[in-house]
Amino acid sequence: MPDPQQINRHTIAVLVDNEAGVLARVIGLFSGRGYNIESLTVAEVDPKQKLSRITVVTSGTAMIIEQIKAQLERLVPVHRVRDLTKEGAAVERELALVKVAGIGDKRVESLRIADIFRARAIDSTNESFVFEISGATDKLDAFIRLMEPLGLVDVSRTGVVAISRGGSTL
């Protein structure tokens, strides 16, 4: 039997009406009840029906994760809630823009590592690059860690977006 006190990371997808205050409701729910938010992304996904999709990465015991789902479902503008981690395979991606400033060997090395990670330089000056990298969260973490000694000055990350594998929909 799994340990009930075990804390796990879960990615939850929420389909909501794209109306004023809906994001505040979701965030307020997490802060008000003391749930953890590791990342949160939101954008409209169906302009015709005015639906937005929120992806929240959170962590907690199995009981807390169930609570989070039930509490989200209780919000009036919420259409559907799915625990993508629990309900089988899902793909997760995150995008980061990473600025590295430097000259000489470090600059060359940053380009070389970017190449290995399939990051693209989308802006460059004589003493800086902006790399665009996408992938799983730990890949981005690894890339950023490697850039640190090479002149990392700024990072902007989107947070995780996720979708289930196979033909099923939210």
Place this chain on the structure above:
Amino acid sequence: MTKRLNGSEIVLKALVDQGVDVIFGYPGGAVLPLYDALFKQNAVRHVLVRQEGGAVHMAEGYARSTGKVGVVLVTSGPGATNAVTGLTDALMDSVPLVCLTGQVPTHLIGNDAFQEADTTGITRPCTKHNYLVRDVNDLARVMHEAFYVARSGRPGPVVVDLPKDILFAEGPYTGPEKLEHKTYRPKVKGDARAIERAVELIAGAKRPLFYCGGGLVNSGPRASELLTRFVRMTGAPITLTLMGLGTYPASDKQFLGMVGMHGMYESNMAMHDCDVMINIGARFDDRVTGKLSAFAPNSKKIHVDIDPSSINKNVVVDAPVVGDAANVLEEMIRVWKERKYAIDVKALDAWWKQIEGWRARNCLSFKNSDTIIKPQYAIRRLYEATMGKDVYITTEVGQHQMWAAQFFRFEQPNRWMTSGGLGTMGYGLPAAIGVQMAHPKSLVIDVAGEASFLMNIQELSTAVQYRLPVKAFIVNNQYMGMVRQWQELLHGGRYAESYTASLPDFVKLAEAYGLTGLRATKPSEVDGVIEKMISTPGPVIADIVVDQTENCFPMIPSGAAHNEMILGPEEKKGQPVSEEGMVLV
């Protein structure tokens, strides 16, 4: 073609179409157009309160005693912020309310305009849902949706924020019949398999216990009837939460009394020792469970609740059923009959014998006095004087509330109005006014403490204006009694700020407001004052001057388990409260 009305007319027409006959409110700049529309009609009565907080509690009293949605109308800014406590109270106790708040005109929103507050922002965590109407074309739909959301599923308060320009603008009116909510469709019918599993568990029980709560009140009187029928079919004992009192007839021998921190000894002991717990419409509140790790340790738990988020929130249960109490009970009875279930007679007999043993401890006994009025005595005599009458009881919050819950025995739901979840001092008087508005001919009594009573005392003026004969029965010990009790038990008797010096003379105060004031200072005067209070046709304050040092027992000390109840003052010594318990409040 749909008729075009201005915003205020749309709001009023929606209220009428929703069956609203009375609203509680207070005017101000932002809602002047609505008040103008109110002035021109007779379908909806308006009760002018003295502070907006009072309006919300009145609407709560109205709603809880009728099962209808209570309606509040307040202005922007301070009007809305004053309503926040009542909204939170209604959210905690699942009371259906629609609160209309004025707002500055849309073009001024966000400009720090006069009497502007971010009402939807402030009330988001203390409402079930809220709306800011930015387009008059949405107004009729939003109004009907607000009522639908407030009363459906687990009921709660809904705020509709109305900018002043929207109230002037013209728009279409559509009736409530066209409403179908896009997303909010709570599940009322319980899953058949889940119900069968629950009933099987009950049938196999040796020491069953029903533990039921406010969800049965919200489900309607039919739920109480079905519960009574089912409990009698099983022969099992039943205990009720503070919010559930009245949903099972207290005179029935299967009823053990209230459960929880100040509940009956037999209820709490039965909770601890039961082997199958049947929770219907209660939410495992911390005042009920006590120490979670020692909560009913050897029981299988069934939990029927309309709100899926209540299930497995505090206590992991074995057989959850999501659905409306009445619906689920009906199915449970059907399955029980169909399968000809019966609980093992021998086991049930033994269980009842054990319970009778706990009952024999007579946990509500107290040492009475000839010279000083014991608060328990006053409340017991009040109950005895009102027994069998058409009576509604409201309370404030504190010792008197717990004593009222212990000594009053309710035969029907909707007769007991108290602030359970939030514990709002100042609830009882306005709630009584709201109840009296709905039941003008009934006897409505606010069992109060003097400290709570002062918190919304301004509403006495409302009672007088509308000739509402509410009775305030003040159990006056000059202390915030429950605070004093905890300071005695947990903080070495250091009574920091729990004594109120310079209390008003409540008899003179009653007269100043235009009520009748009565006082009892000796036990021999109590019955006379109660009789006079009841027979006086108008509103009354009865100031009952009681023992200042009395504590409310029985009691589960915080952080303790159900079987560690303290029965009386002689037991409390030598039982230090754990550090964990101190923190628990």
